Amino acid sequence: MGDGDDTSAAGSAEQLIADGVMDEEGVLAEPATITIATAAPTAFTIPLYMAAAGHDAFKRRNLTVKIENMPGTDSYPLMSTGQLDGNYSAPDVGMFNAIHNGADLAVVAPTQIQAEDAKDGLYCRVDDMGGKPFSWDMIRGKKIGSSQANRGVSMIQIVKNLKENDIPVTDVEVVQMSTADQVAALEKGGLFCGLIQEPITATVEEAGHAVFVARQMEFGFPNGSVAFGKSILRDHPERGYAFVAALAELYRDELQGEWLRGREEYFAELLGQPVDALKKMTTPIYSLPMEFPENYARTFDQTWRSWDDLLQYDEPLPEDKVIDQRFMDFANKLLARD
Structure with a gap:
């Protein structure tokens, strides 16, 4: 997150609930729309497309999800200035450099984990x-x-x-x-x-x-992440709480076990993709409770330091500069209570 940004009382779930902006379940007091960028409709983005199709976990929270198709590299500058709410992608060098330079960006939730027998x-x-x-x-x-x-x-x-x-x-x-x-x-x-x-x-x-x-990835390391920019981290964190809580609920209720099997036709129609392609896939894992591996940010940092010309700073970014934990904490508490 940018310099000076933190999980202060003004942006905490407790304060937003006390202010009447949302309730204890992350239901927004007023209907809102959140726009999330992703590169393309693929099997990786199934949860996001379920959200945009009006899945009950989002609808019940008065949250409409819109999708903007663009590469993650193009979305981060728009997110840092509040022109785009977030993305469903993965961290890249540009994001880390922007965070170092004070941009309002943070990863807030993991996406899928490659199945142990996956062939990616x-x-x-x-x-x-x-x-x-x-x-x-x-x-x-x-x-x-x-x-x-x-x-x-x-x-x-x-x-x-x-x-x-x-x-x-x-x-x-x-x-x-x-x-x-x-x-x-x-x-x-x-x-x-x-x-x-x-x-x-x-x-x-x-x-x-x-x-x-x-x-492609060591088993257990998430392939991607949800990230938010200024419009959520600073301006409307209640929409972020609602989105991540709904996403965690969707993971739990729709995407556990061999969730892909027997539903390929539905997901193919949702994505506009050939059904035969989905039938050839292994089923990705959506792990709960939501959490990132230890030293998540440092793993990226150390990887990119293998090249001399990628990162624009010398000291690794602290984990809490890259990960905004409050949204996952709120979602995980709701899952534990249910």
Whole structure:
């Protein structure tokens, strides 16, 4: 969060309840709308699209959710000036640099965790392995594709794998490229490896041009987050409490166990995506109570410091400068009480 911003009494759930702005369940006294950005309608964004479709957990709290499709990198500047309420994405370098420079930005809730048997991850080109099983030494001097280049969440596991195999990140070129372009490049030889997510992974495996070599994320680390900007953190925190409380309720009531199975047609219609693609996916995990792993912000910070030109500051950001805990605390108390 920006300098001078904190969870003071004025923005606390207790004070907002006492002021009559919302009640103990996070129901808003007056109807409100919150606009959340996300890159595209994908399986990753199912909870957000359920919210926008008027799920009861949000409707009951007098909160309407609107979606603005844009990359996370484009949303953070708008969020910091109050032109956009939040995003459903993942932290990136620009967000951390902006927080350091005093911007009103914070992550407020985790999204999905990759299933333990998920196939999201690094796929490497078979023809470039010379008929041998994959080894990390093969990656030296090669290109890896990533939709966020080296500035996003997917670099956490890549950097960890490189370090464990004594390979400097400078020995690998990370190229910014859409998932669709990565798939084409793996076929034609423009990349050695690409970071591919389900359900597109099934297409890659069926084509046989590339094989899975490593997970995208360590099991238990969330793939993304909900983040808020100035309009929620400072101006209307009651809308943030309502949104995160409703999201936690949706996780609990709709997205536990093998929640995807048997509902693929509904979710395909919700997203405007082919139903067959969803049928090929493993079911993501929505963990409760809502919480981020220990040293969440530091993990990003340490990853990006592997390159000299990404972060604009020297000392790691404190966890409470990146995570605004009050919204999750409120939501978790409601879950524990029910």
